[in-house]
Amino acid sequence: MLFVTIDRKSSVSLTQQIYDQIRKSILNRDLEEGERLASSRGLSAAIGVSRNVVLEAYERLIAEGYLEVRSKSGTFVAKGSFLPAKGKTSEYEKVMPNVADRKPIIDFRGSHPAMDQFPRKKWGQLTRDICYEAPDHIFGYAEPGGIRELRVTLAKYLQRVRSVHCHPEQIMITTGATQALRLITEMLIKARTGISVEDPVTDEMRNIFFSAGAGIIPVPVDENGIIPECLPKEEGTGFVFVIPSHQFPMGGILSIQRRVQLIQYARELNNYIVEDDYDSEFTYEGAPVPSIQGLDPERVIYVGTFSKILSPALRMGFVVLPTHLIETFRRLKWFHDRHTSSIDQLVLSRFIEEGYLDRHIRKMRRIYRKRREVLETAVRASFKNAKIIGRAAGMHLVVDIPDIDFDDALAGEIEKQGVRIYPVEHFAMNKGRHTHQVVMGYGSLTPEQILQGVTQLKKFLSTRG
Template sequence: MRELLVHLDRSAGRLGGQVRSGLRDAIRSGRLPPGFRLPSTRALAENLGVSRGMVVDAYEQLIAEGYLTSRHGSGTQVTSACAAPQPAAAPGSADGPPITHDLVPGVPDLSEFPRAAWLAATRHVLNTAPHSAFGYPGPAGAAELRAALADYLGRVRAAQARPEHIVVVNGVAQGLSLVSQALRRFGRDVLAVEDPSSDRQRSIFTTHGLDVAYVPTDAEGIDVEALARTPARAVLVTPAHQYPTGVVLSPRRRAALVEWARAHDALIVEDDYDAEFRYDRDPVGCLQGLAPDRVVHLGSTSKALAPGMRLGWAALPAALIEQIRDLKTNADLGSATLAQLTLVRMLETGAYERHLRVMRAHYRKRRDAVAEAIAEHLPAARVHGVAAGLHLYVELPAGSDEEATVRRARAHGVRVEPMAAMRVIAPGPPAVIIGYATLSPDRLRAAVRLLAESVLPAAGRHG
């Protein structure tokens, strides 16, 4: 009889469970390959020194789970569906040396998550919320959170959003997914996006069958005249802090964009991803406040708290509310209630806004460290987007090789985001995106120094 590698710890008890898990592990690991015929229950019981009933129960359980099959006259065999898993990559086999200075944008300082305030708010909710609060959530989200968000967005972002117009979502990504599906339902198959823009969002739109029309941006933001020449009747913009260039949509372009939407019966989708972090003055009011009937306002706590919270919201025009609620129901029946009610408590007590004030000062110091280091080590570079957000758009010295610079920096343990993948219409100057939220000022200075040492010219590369 073939060695089955089922080892039993008799001091631990539950021998029947050990037999089942031992056989299951042997199949999963490939020690018992597809088609292998197991011994009879009597023979295996004798071999393991257990009762035959334990082995019968183990075989029956694994047959029910699909690991084994039993046919009269053929005995019990491992099913053909149980192939051994592919071996995992060996530790340290990833290309290149380890990353020691990660400057990729998109993540806040997770070490500053307000654990004490969040714990206190969660305890309050658990002590005070009625039992009914923990049933299936409504697709639009908890009424308490929608009311608190309407108040907060009105005060802080100058939004015009009533609670009944807000749907709670699992981050902006889900909001974009739901809006993409709604656009298809309305027969709007083309979505315009800014160029350059985040390449991570494009797959969301194409997954839901949308064609993407790219519209250039300049020092004032999106070119509305170019937008009008596309077939798009919906557009995604980042007006408070264009990603990645950091440009704020100018008043003239804001008015033109709203006029375009009204003239073409079009929809504006506003990704308000980091507008709460403005360092030179109060944040610019959201676009939704100008035209709540034409703008979907998407926001989240991903930058303010942590992306792992998966807490976001969509403030919707009346014409979209039922569609988005229906799509949200089909997606997941609604977002998790406990986190929603905890955020309500954070908003009601002022803990959320206190945390934001602390983090603005925190991030401003880091932004200053990066900007000063660039001025010292890369004086020929041009820095954009310093007034807000958690990243800088840095044009490398003229004639630099962007791809080679990013690759060389990676070899030095520094990871930055290249601009090439974010441009579609036309190439631009060599540039990188520097996220500064996660590293201390000293480590940021060191990272910029290493980046400066990595800058290579487009011709005559060295080192």
């Protein structure tokens, strides 16, 4: 039996409404194979629409094979047009939680920016202006390395704020730092399969390197960053991956002595240093430390992103390459996605040129400094023997509580209480050195959420004896 209802207030056309309902009835077997449908004249009279509307819906269903016309008999449901019932719940449905069942979580995720502070109004104004004013060629295919306007702007900006020495041709615009690191890995591990990587490090980085076919050599870090003496002495590594300005997760800053050692190491073994500079703009004690790239532009590949400064949604990153690697990288970029959005590149270029980025960073420094202070104060008040690790920078800190072993099982129990924390051991390749340490991010949490989260954490841990 066919029942069709019409909603004349809906933005969906009458034809589409009829089509959707008949198609659904067939797929769900509410209409059986071979069942005869009402004539177009009869259905149109029954639901109060013109016959042409019903005819158009029927014609679509006939063209797609749901219905068939039998001469002098009418319109029928075609054979084989229903969808067999599912025998069991799919694996996807098993693992996907019901949104309605989710409890609010205070998520201390590290390096996650404050989404509510994105400069929507100004970004929207610039986007509108550029869409009206930009020359026609901007809406076509662009250079894989990025539009020149942004590369020129970035070269000046990086020299001013990060002491990066480069010309615009050395800058390649990428779809986020993730793509940048993937392309670098593909480019450098063809003849050499190993990568020396800080340990611990974010699992995202490890996954990028693994997926590109690289072997990983973990190198320990301390409060001063990666320990150069622990680097492999033999040749065979494609590059050394470091986060020198604010190591994730431990928060250390690589000393000038170790920076010099790293460069000497890269020169001797004829390989590269890949410098990930993801949140150095947010420093709350003194001035940001200059980049390693400025010490040796031919041995250091500098990677930056605007995901942490502005928003991950922009998917805007960049690489500063030694001159002899430019063409190889450009070809790889072309094969991956041709080029990054030209409109967004132009907007970002103007956002930087007109001083809005500097203003936004100053504003966010104040906000993040306050949130860090609230978190530090709450942690020290709640856990008397806790130690805060890492320089006052970025959007996260590491808490060391000697009498608590933070592992994934404990983190799962804590999450059931409405708080999500991240054991440092989760990021470590060599296990056992960070069992009492946990990463707590504050970038995306309000002071009120931070206080509530620490209170709930203390309450739960105190009940465990």
